[in-house]
Amino acid sequence: MVNVMDIPEEEYIFPGTRACAGCAMALIYRIALKALGPNTIVTVPASCLTVLHGMQGFCTTKISVYHTPFATTAASASGILASLEDKGLADEITVLAFAGDGGTVDIGIQALSGAAERDTNFIYACYDNEAYMNTGVQRSGSTPLGVQTTTTPEGKSVHKKNMPKILEAHGIPYVATANAAYPLDLYEKFKRAKDIKGPKYIHILSPCPPGWGYNPKDTMLIGRLANETGFWPLYEVLDGKFELSNSSKRYLDSSKRKPITDYLKAQKRFKSIDEKIAKTYEKYIDNTWKEIKSRLESR
Amino acid sequence: MTLTEKEESAINDNIMILTGNHAAAHAFRQAKVGVVSAYPITPQSPVVEKIAEFIAEGKLKARFVKVESEHSAMAVLCAASVTGSRVGTATSAHGLELMYEMLPWASGNRLPIVLNLATRSLGAPWSVWTDHQDFITIRDVGWIQLFCENNQEIYDTNLQAFKIAEDSRILLPVACAYDGYVLSHTAMPVKLEIQELIDKFLPPLNHHINLSDISTVKGIDPVTTPQVVKRDEGVAPGYYEYRYALQKALENSINIIKEVHDDFAKKFGRSYGNGIYKAIQTDDADTIIFGMGSVASQSRVAIEKLRAEGLKVGLMSLKLFRPYPAEELREFFKDKENIIVFDRDIGYGYEGTLSYELKAALYGLKSRPNIKGFIVGLGGRDVKTEHIITGIYKALDEFKKGIFTNKTDFLGLRLEELEDYDEETYFKGG
Amino acid sequence: MTDLKKKYQKILGSVQKPVIGEAGQTGTWSSKKPIIDLKKCIPVKSGKPSCFNCWLYCPEAVVSRTIPPQIDFNYCKGCGICMEECPVKAISMEEVKKE
Numbered sequence: 061m062v063n064v065m066d067i068p069e070e071e072y073i074f075p076g077t078r079a080c081a082g083c084a085m086a087l088i089y090r091i092a093l094k095a096l097g098p099n100t101i102v103t104v105p106a107s108c109l110t111v112l113h114g115m116q117g118f119c120t121t122k123i124s125v126y127h128t129p130f131a132t133t134a135a136s137a138s139g140i141l142a143s144l145e146d147k148g149l150a151d152e153i154t155v156l157a158f159a160g161d162g163g164t165v166d167i168g169i170q171a172l173s174g175a176a177e178r179d180t181n182f183i184y185a186c187y188d189n190e191a192y193m194n195t196g197v198q199r200s201g202s203t204p205l206g207v208q209t210t211t212t213p214e215g216k217s218v219h220k221k222n223m224p225k226i227l228e229a230h231g232i233p234y235v236a237t238a239n240a241a242y243p244l245d246l247y248e249k250f251k252r253a254k255d256i257k258g259p260k261y262i263h264i265l266s267p268c269p270p271g272w273g274y275n276p277k278d279t280m281l282i283g284r285l286a287n288e289t290g291f292w293p294l295y296e297v298l299d300g301k302f303e304l305s306n307s308s309k310r311y312l313d314s315s316k317r318k319p320i321t322d323y324l325k326a327q328k329r330f331k332s333i334d335e336k337i338a339k340t341y342e343k344y345i346d347n348t349w350k351e352i353k354s355r356l357e358s359r
Numbered sequence: 360m361t362l363t364e365k366e367e368s369a370i371n372d373n374i375m376i377l378t379g380n381h382a383a384a385h386a387f388r389q390a391k392v393g394v395v396s397a398y399p400i401t402p403q404s405p406v407v408e409k410i411a412e413f414i415a416e417g418k419l420k421a422r423f424v425k426v427e428s429e430h431s432a433m434a435v436l437c438a439a440s441v442t443g444s445r446v447g448t449a450t451s452a453h454g455l456e457l458m459y460e461m462l463p464w465a466s467g468n469r470l471p472i473v474l475n476l477a478t479r480s481l482g483a484p485w486s487v488w489t490d491h492q493d494f495i496t497i498r499d500v501g502w503i504q505l506f507c508e509n510n511q512e513i514y515d516t517n518l519q520a521f522k523i524a525e526d527s528r529i530l531l532p533v534a535c536a537y538d539g540y541v542l543s544h545t546a547m548p549v550k551l552e553i554q555e556l557i558d559k560f561l562p563p564l565n566h567h568i569n570l571s572d573i574s575t576v577k578g579i580d581p582v583t584t585p586q587v588v589k590r591d592e593g594v595a596p597g598y599y600e601y602r603y604a605l606q607k608a609l610e611n612s613i614n615i616i617k618e619v620h621d622d623f624a625k626k627f628g629r630s631y632g633n634g635i636y637k638a639i640q641t642d643d644a645d646t647i648i649f650g651m652g653s654v655a656s657q658s659r660v661a662i663e664k665l666r667a668e669g670l671k672v673g674l675m676s677l678k679l680f681r682p683y684p685a686e687e688l689r690e691f692f693k694d695k696e697n698i699i700v701f702d703r704d705i706g707y708g709y710e711g712t713l714s715y716e717l718k719a720a721l722y723g724l725k726s727r728p729n730i731k732g733f734i735v736g737l738g739g740r741d742v743k744t745e746h747i748i749t750g751i752y753k754a755l756d757e758f759k760k761g762i763f764t765n766k767t768d769f770l771g772l773r774l775e776e777l778e779d780y781d782e783e784t785y786f787k788g789g
Numbered sequence: 790m791t792d793l794k795k796k797y798q799k800i801l802g803s804v805q806k807p808v809i810g811e812a813g814q815t816g817t818w819s820s821k822k823p824i825i826d827l828k829k830c831i832p833v834k835s836g837k838p839s840c841f842n843c844w845l846y847c848p849e850a851v852v853s854r855t856i857p858p859q860i861d862f863n864y865c866k867g868c869g870i871c872m873e874e875c876p877v878k879a880i881s882m883e884e885v886k887k888e
Binding site for chain 2 (some may be wrong): 098099101103110111113114115116117118119121122123124125126127128129131132135136137138139140142143144145146147149153170171173174177178
């Protein structure tokens with residue numbers, strides 16, 4: 061496990077960005093760039109990260125960035141990589157695709173699946189704030205059950221898509237889940253991904269103060285609750301081998317998990333859920349962990 | 360019938376019997392493209408099959424990203440272009456439409472991408488045969504659009520296209536179109552030029568954007584506001600200034616396109632009119648046929664017949680469709696009496712695109728020529744010499760009677776063969 | 790100065806170069822700022838580089854990894870995450886008037 065002093069002090073994002081106060085994505089991006097270092101090219105679709113990067117003329121990062129239309133994140137990464145290969149620079153430069161959940165699980169899934177199938181040597185990071193936040197909190201395929209968004213005023217009626225599992229099904233060498241509230245774990249995962257050849261997929265839970273309805277100071281607290289209740293387990297699948305991350309190991313024991321209602325009640329977006337949905341969540345979490353157990357046992 | 364490479368090269372070292380698609384592929388090989396990305400679609404597919412073959416045989420050192428859609432293909436090329444590579448692709452009809460979102464992205468970024476379009480009609484209903492509707496639908500996205508009439512022209516135009524696209528005064532994507540099947544799958548002799556001469560004509564790309572040079576940090580394509588932004592660190596144009604620059608680059612590209620064409624003609628001894636249009640037997644003609652691609656080639660035959668019947672008819676085959684060479688067309692048509700336009704497309708809800716655009720371009724001439732437009736050959740319906748001839752006589756008759764209309768006039772329709780067809784009763788019959 | 794008529798040739802794609810404070814002085818977004826009680830702060834007390842949760846968790850990179858940690862109020866948006874993440878509750882959010 062890395063220590064805080066192992067993380068490079070060098071910052072790749074200048075302060076004074078347009079990201080909201082308490083934005084988890086800003087922290088995720090900051091830590092990811094520290095792990096990947098200066099020889100990185102980033103490609104980004106329409107998303108809150110486009111906002112963070114700044115407007116015409118002036119950007120906030122010390123790393124080159126290409127903004128690409130919504131559906132094309134992974135395709136653009138393929139293009140950058142193909143050009144680097146054409147120039148013989150592919151071994152020197154890391155290509156990072158960094159998209160939100162809408163850009164990944166919805167409109168970008170086809171291009172991502174294609175790039176994964178083609179064994180594209182890149183890192184795809186999805187920061188999952190569980191709705192279309194940049195356009196005003198509309199539901200996405202990654203919005204959890206019961207969440208109120210501007211297009212699900214009654215609460216979403218179905219669970220979120222399990223994107224890491226979909227990427228696993230592509231047989232790529234590295235799939236991991238992460239969480240903004242665990243920056244050291246996040247750093248390690250990006251560091252690991254950097255040294256692996258082929259497509260790498262990291263799916264990061266990214267609490268969003270205005271979209272989720274909580275005080276900005278509580279971003280990490282909310283993120284931790286997602287782990288502590290067993291809702292968002294942290295794990296890695298390296299060459300098909302499943303490994304539970306340290307921060308989530310203790311929740312194999314269901315008695316160590318906090319009640320899911322602790323997580324749900326802390327956020328305004330869940331305010332319309334009833335007992336029935338809370339029960340559904342308990343079952344959902346039980347099933348998630350049953351599967352984790354069986355994967356660990358079958359190794 | 361397809362010839363093997365061996366048979367092709369046996370004919371002559373430099374002259375090969377090639378389909379239009381393969382002529383385009385050879386041009387890509389000799390232009391030494393760095394990144395190709397494409398998705399199969401009829402009738403374009405043989406272009407990229409041939410490119411894949413060149414790469415497999417080591418004749419072309421390009422990266423071929425075999426994507427899962429045309430939308431991704433153009434996204435790959437835009438990204439590869441901003442990373443500094445020479446890039447190109449080929450597509451048709453639905454493939455082009457699926458790419459649509461990425462087309463203004465390419466021009467807005469000022470990316471010198473070359474796209475071959477083997478034209479094909481748009482569904483519904485499904486059709487794989489040619490017309491120019493796909494080509495027409497991209498007229499407002501800021502691309503340079505060229506049309507070819509034979510396979511040699513496809514090869515030559517592709518080589519010129521890279522040079523035009525990459526000219527530092529232009530920096531814009533170029534579409535080279537040719538009729539699906541009519542040229543894409545028809546073999547004819549094509550002279551391939553010596554590599555060293557092509558290298559001299561087309562030096563390596565010197566791109567204005569190059570992400571692969573990580574010594575300079577660049578952000579590309581951020582949100583760009585209606586305002587000019589000023590800070591201590593500098594001043595940045597607003598969206599309006601970028602669009603002004605794009606439009607001016609297009610307007611000013613016409614002379615450079617001619618220049619590149621003339622340079623090519625001087626080096627390789629082949630020319631296509633003035634590079635923006637081809638005028639055939641127009642000097643003494645009072646009536647001019649106006650068309651593009653397969654329509655123009657078919658009209659060449661019609662001219663001979665009409666002249667034999669005593670009519671002074673000539674042909675203008677438009678090569679450069681965007682930017683629209685309005686001034687050049689005005690100059691050319693200012694003393695002509697009649698223009699008869701044959702469109703293999705429709706500006707749906709109005710009339711044939713070539714027809715209404717020409718009418719607009721000639722507005723304000725002191726003596727305006729008579730103009731009538733016809734629709735021909737949609738969805739691969741044969742454009743026959745007799746259709747053109749019928750059209751000419753009909754138009755001349757209408758001009759004499761003073762009939763001028765924007766209502767479309769279709770040639771080669773076969774409504775009479777449908778007898779009492781009626782969709783409502785169709786399923787009840789038989 | 791470029792000839793205005795030729796100016797279009799100098800304008801190509803929309804590009805950006807890096808600057809500090811792209812969104813301006815984001816410190817103005819909130820008047821509440823984190824104040825560190827140095828008597829409680831772990832690296833200050835121990836004199837050793839340690840803890841630095843305030844540096845690690847800051848989404849804005851406005852906290853320095855120094856002893857004592859410095860916070861750039863010009864850009865600190867006042868989210869309060871550092872206060873929440875400080876294990877010894879050495880940080881409080883206080884009203885700070887701009888000079």
